Amino acid sequence: MLIRGADVVFSDGVRKSDIRIEGGLFTQIAPTLDPPENEEVLEAAGLTAFPGLIDMHVHLRDPGFEKKETIETGTMSAVKGGFTQICCMPNTRPVIDNKVVVTYVKARAREVGLCKVHPIGAITEGQKGEALAAIGGMKAAGAVALSEDGKSVQNSALMAKAMLYASDFGLKCLCHCEDASLVDGAVVHEGDYSTLTGLKGSLRAAEDIMIARELCLAESLELPVHICHVSTYSGIQLIREAKARGVKVTAETCPHYFTLTDAAIRDFDPNAKVNPPLRAERDRVAVIAGLKDGTLDCIASDHAPHHADDKNVEFNDAAFGISGLETSFALSYTVLVCENGFSLPKLSALMSANPAGILSLTGGEIAVGAPADLMLADLNESWRVDPAAFVSKGKNTPFAGKKLQGRVKYTLSDGEIKYREARA
Amino acid sequence: MNQKDILGLYDMEAAVIDEILTRGLAYKSELKRGNKVFHALSGKSMVTLFYENSTRTRCSFELAGKFLGAQVVNISVAASSVQKGETLVDTGKTLDAMQNDVMVIRHPASGAARLLAKTVRAHVINAGDGMNEHPSQALLDMLTMREHFGKISGLKVAILGDIYHSRVAKSNLYGLTKLGAQVTMFGPRTLIPAGIEKLGAKICSSREEAVDGADVVMGLRIQLERQKAGNFPSLGEFAKYYGANEEVIKYAKPGALIMHPGPVNRGVELTSALIDGDTSKIEDQVLSGVAVRMSMLALLGKED
Numbered sequence: 001m002l003i004r005g006a007d008v009v010f011s012d013g014v015r016k017s018d019i020r021i022e023g024g025l026f027t028q029i030a031p032t033l034d035p036p037e038n039e040e041v042l043e044a045a046g047l048t049a050f051p052g053l054i055d056m057h058v059h060l061r062d063p064g065f066e067k068k069e070t071i072e073t074g075t076m077s078a079v080k081g082g083f084t085q086i087c088c089m090p091n092t093r094p095v096i097d098n099k100v101v102v103t104y105v106k107a108r109a110r111e112v113g114l115c116k117v118h119p120i121g122a123i124t125e126g127q128k129g130e131a132l133a134a135i136g137g138m139k140a141a142g143a144v145a146l147s148e149d150g151k152s153v154q155n156s157a158l159m160a161k162a163m164l165y166a167s168d169f170g171l172k173c174l175c176h177c178e179d180a181s182l183v184d185g186a187v188v189h190e191g192d193y194s195t196l197t198g199l200k201g202s203l204r205a206a207e208d209i210m211i212a213r214e215l216c217l218a219e220s221l222e223l224p225v226h227i228c229h230v231s232t233y234s235g236i237q238l239i240r241e242a243k244a245r246g247v248k249v250t251a252e253t254c255p256h257y258f259t260l261t262d263a264a265i266r267d268f269d270p271n272a273k274v275n276p277p278l279r280a281e282r283d284r285v286a287v288i289a290g291l292k293d294g295t296l297d298c299i300a301s302d303h304a305p306h307h308a309d310d311k312n313v314e315f316n317d318a319a320f321g322i323s324g325l326e327t328s329f330a331l332s333y334t335v336l337v338c339e340n341g342f343s344l345p346k347l348s349a350l351m352s353a354n355p356a357g358i359l360s361l362t363g364g365e366i367a368v369g370a371p372a373d374l375m376l377a378d379l380n381e382s383w384r385v386d387p388a389a390f391v392s393k394g395k396n397t398p399f400a401g402k403k404l405q406g407r408v409k410y411t412l413s414d415g416e417i418k419y420r421e422a423r424a
Numbered sequence: 425m426n427q428k429d430i431l432g433l434y435d436m437e438a439a440v441i442d443e444i445l446t447r448g449l450a451y452k453s454e455l456k457r458g459n460k461v462f463h464a465l466s467g468k469s470m471v472t473l474f475y476e477n478s479t480r481t482r483c484s485f486e487l488a489g490k491f492l493g494a495q496v497v498n499i500s501v502a503a504s505s506v507q508k509g510e511t512l513v514d515t516g517k518t519l520d521a522m523q524n525d526v527m528v529i530r531h532p533a534s535g536a537a538r539l540l541a542k543t544v545r546a547h548v549i550n551a552g553d554g555m556n557e558h559p560s561q562a563l564l565d566m567l568t569m570r571e572h573f574g575k576i577s578g579l580k581v582a583i584l585g586d587i588y589h590s591r592v593a594k595s596n597l598y599g600l601t602k603l604g605a606q607v608t609m610f611g612p613r614t615l616i617p618a619g620i621e622k623l624g625a626k627i628c629s630s631r632e633e634a635v636d637g638a639d640v641v642m643g644l645r646i647q648l649e650r651q652k653a654g655n656f657p658s659l660g661e662f663a664k665y666y667g668a669n670e671e672v673i674k675y676a677k678p679g680a681l682i683m684h685p686g687p688v689n690r691g692v693e694l695t696s697a698l699i700d701g702d703t704s705k706i707e708d709q710v711l712s713g714v715a716v717r718m719s720m721l722a723l724l725g726k727e728d
Binding site: 190192194197199200312313315316317 | 434511512513531533534535536538539553554555556557591594617618619620622623
């Protein structure tokens, strides 16, 4: 196949190029390539080609919560959002804490055949925080990392053992940071809007204390660690300082932390209920600065689909989470590139090369010899978010009606078109 | 007034508050004369839906509805389908299908009244939702003040105690400041919510400062479980350092009113000398409550 005339995003710049794909790999990239008679040609003039996006923090809900999402609908949502590789969190039922569940997820994803799905195993059995999960077995079955996502391992000694044992298998811990005693039932950020609404807030310290603990463990043990969905200005500063003194830490944030503040919960919108909570403007600005200066390494959606039944209840009882795969790219392009002057290579690094690097995944660049994973977007197109149009089962988004710039048109994985926008 | 629901005072215009108080005062003087027969809601039905225990608020709303001629049904959690796991939204739809005209809801979750209002066709009155708002309590407090002073504007109101958990304090803050009063607050730092100053309160560093020159001193009920949660060491220490007593009240204007939303813990938020003193309005507040709730119901009902 020949993709002709796209503006191609490389790590060092954007150049109009033709791309040849053969056998699932990029085989030729040049300013112009001529197709032989029988070669399929995808005319992409006016579109921008990005390396396939990689989301290292997704909830697929399958097995166990198929009412919220399945591996099929989740990966449909992923390719519609421009993603060719996603990593799925272990808080399923049963929990991904053994090789059987890892094997199921991988096999089901292969059967659906849309994007690559890399399971993340739980750190402890059943995510109970008591005993190590079957880490070796999960690695052998294909788990790419470990996480207790949704909570922290509260016992510091157990967390230290987990990091050490995981390192034997070359696995990193991806840390959801939350001190349970400080959160204690809180559902929003403690600040102006918790006071206004009367909803229980949690301090930045609830997140920061656990970030600091993971940094201390990584530093003491001389092991790498990854911090999930950072939302506080103060947590970003902890990571910045740790990086400066050589701690092997990487970190992600999510589009909602650089697009929204806790003002979004003013009218008790359960779709703005997310964990960590949306915070103040000061934090939102710091997240953008952290992405800009490299303190934050990548963007993950924390795609957390829920059924309407899980959200159409009292705010306190509503499930945490935002369905994010189908808005992640456009939110990032709109806010980071259009409004904050990020370059396209920088955006691409945050959404492809960097997460690939953190998890040692193949891909993340458009280069000869690499797997032909790419996404074609029309950066001139603006559109309004319509949850009803999501292919994810989770319609839970606080961005309904928001006008965004940049629309995914095609997603190719291993050289095959996995998503093509339907003609209007 | 043309609004479907009364969910709080944060979003209520000053003119509407004024309208409710004016009509409430008229009802109160009728009630004092022993007149309990009115017709503003005759032919209407009203349900009180209480997910939290309450004696005075539920009884006050029930009487207000009955005095106005409405058919009133009371639902409390223990006797309802909530125990069977029905959601608030479904309960609301069911009560709506029975053609109820007004639903009065009390709920432990902030925002619950708004969720119900969004769901049902009926008028919804928030009778207290979590730590959010309790508009009828604030309106009855303001009615009591207006009856005594003739106006709200220019008054200085000191609110003492557990501000963090108090929907009463917040609704009073919104209503009083909209009508031109000044609100000072004091309580343990553990029970002062973040950024309350931005909503118009002056947070003081002592009881004396808060009460200084006040026309009204309002205590707030402290729940024992707040002590167990580590917000202060003991009720004794709370009373000693944060309660209002005869010494503290000397800083207020002579004749300053003593108020409390009830039920009061004697000797904790307020000493008995203040509760039973000449300027205490705590009992009078109760009748103001019936009157102001009649006014709220009548104003919502008249649109139909």
